[in-house]
Amino acid sequence: MQVITDSTVRAVLKERPAISHKGDFGRILIIGGSQQYGGAAIMSAAAAVYAGAGLVSVASDLSILTALHTRLPEAMFIDYHQPFMQWRATIHSADVLVVGPGLGLSSFAAQLLNNLLQTVHPKQTVIIDGSALTLIGREHIPLPNANIILTPHQMEWTRLSNLPIDQQTVAANQAALTAYPNAILVLKKHHTAVYQHQQVQKLTIGGPSMATGGSGDTLTGIIAAFCGQFGTNYQTICAAVYTHSAIADELAKTQYVTLPSQIIQALPHYMAKIAHQS
Numbered sequence: 648m649q650v651i652t653d654s655t656v657r658a659v660l661k662e663r664p665a666i667s668h669k670g671d672f673g674r675i676l677i678i679g680g681s682q683q684y685g686g687a688a689i690m691s692a693a694a695a696v697y698a699g700a701g702l703v704s705v706a707s708d709l710s711i712l713t714a715l716h717t718r719l720p721e722a723m724f725i726d727y728h729q730p731f732m733q734w735r736a737t738i739h740s741a742d743v744l745v746v747g748p749g750l751g752l753s754s755f756a757a758q759l760l761n762n763l764l765q766t767v768h769p770k771q772t773v774i775i776d777g778s779a780l781t782l783i784g785r786e787h788i789p790l791p792n793a794n795i796i797l798t799p800h801q802m803e804w805t806r807l808s809n810l811p812i813d814q815q816t817v818a819a820n821q822a823a824l825t826a827y828p829n830a831i832l833v834l835k836k837h838h839t840a841v842y843q844h845q846q847v848q849k850l851t852i853g854g855p856s857m858a859t860g861g862s863g864d865t866l867t868g869i870i871a872a873f874c875g876q877f878g879t880n881y882q883t884i885c886a887a888v889y890t891h892s893a894i895a896d897e898l899a900k901t902q903y904v905t906l907p908s909q910i911i912q913a914l915p916h917y918m919a920k921i922a923h924q925s
């Protein structure tokens with residue numbers, strides 16, 4: 648299986664053109680968080696901002712608003728409990744949507760996910776993570792015609808594929824992915840692999856310092872920002888996945904655990920280093 652290396656990141660990540668503005672670098676909407684899991688939406692949004700997304704909005708429970716703005720004043724906020732029709736236009740204007748980090752499994756969350764997936768249009772990128780994956784697996788919610796990126800960990804992939812973790816071989820995963828034909832699969836584990844049709848590439852970096860709540864929430868924001876800036880395609884997603892783990896490995900030289908917040912802080916520095924060398 649082909650290995651993802653820093654050459655993929657170098658190929659994707661470019662110096663910014665001087666004549667540019669925030670509208671050129673992606674409008675991201677993160678639909679997630681809840682009273683129980685507010686941090687997940689905040690980490691996803693922070694990762695998107697620090698990975699260079701032009702404009703980031705969070706649709707979430709009102710209870711997270713103060714924490715979000717204290718931590719990340721760059722983000723805009725929408726109360727996702729307001730009637731769906733009132734913020735439907737915001738959904739339409741996003742280039743990249745992230746749905747699921749910290750959303751929870753309530754009937755409200757399921758309805759919101761259904762409404763959202765019926766609203767997205769084919770040009771949009773939709774990154775589906777966390778609770779949204781569990782809801783899709785549980786309620787058999789169909790995926791829309793859009794650029795879909797699924798980011799399950801192994802247990803979440805079991806819920807979508809019905810494959811027990813010890814049966815998640817490359818061939819079995821490829822066969823299961825045919826049920827989601829327009830999706831790119833980022834199967835998260837030690838040595839995450841990225842699947843599209845018959846194509847598979849894997850990481851050989853990243854390690855157990857990343858085994859802490861919020862690591863995957865953070866990855867969603869990095870993928871969203873990369874897609875928003877560099878275009879949604881297989882290589883861009885591999886570059887985002889590599890960047891997440893490369894930063895963790897660098898921090899792990901001196902740290903036992905690499906907190907999502909620290910990975911987020913390091914993103915602009917890592918990206919500058921790569922862009923200036925390319």
Ligand SMILES: NC(=O)C1=CN([C@@H]2O[C@H](COP(=O)(O)OP(=O)(O)OC[C@H]3O[C@@H](n4cnc5c(N)ncnc54)[C@H](O)[C@@H]3O)[C@@H](O)[C@H]2O)[C@@H](O)CC1
Nearest residue numbers: 684685686687748749750751777778800801802836860861
């Ligand atoms: N600070 C926060 O707000 C956090 C919110 N989170 C949210 O909590 C919700 C539930 O997600 P969880 O993933 O915790 O719960 P899940 O019940 O979906 O899965 C977690 C369990 O899966 C098992 N597992 C097996 N293989 C695994 C692998 N390769 N990687 C990870 N887990 C594996 C582990 O036993 C683990 O306890 C999601 O919406 C998620 O986004 C979590 O991300 C944790 C942090």
Ligand SMILES: Nc1ncnc2c1ncn2[C@@H]1O[C@H](COP(=O)(O)OP(=O)(O)O)[C@@H](O)[C@H]1O
Nearest residue numbers: 835836837853854855857858860861862863864
């Ligand atoms: N032992 C490990 N080796 C390499 N990567 C790991 C390891 N443990 C966790 N990770 C990475 O951390 C992230 C965890 O994602 P996830 O389980 O969704 O976290 P959360 O939902 O808590 O944010 C994934 O990118 C995964 O590949």
Ligand SMILES: [Mg+2]
Nearest residue numbers: 777800863864
């Ligand atoms: Mg997760």
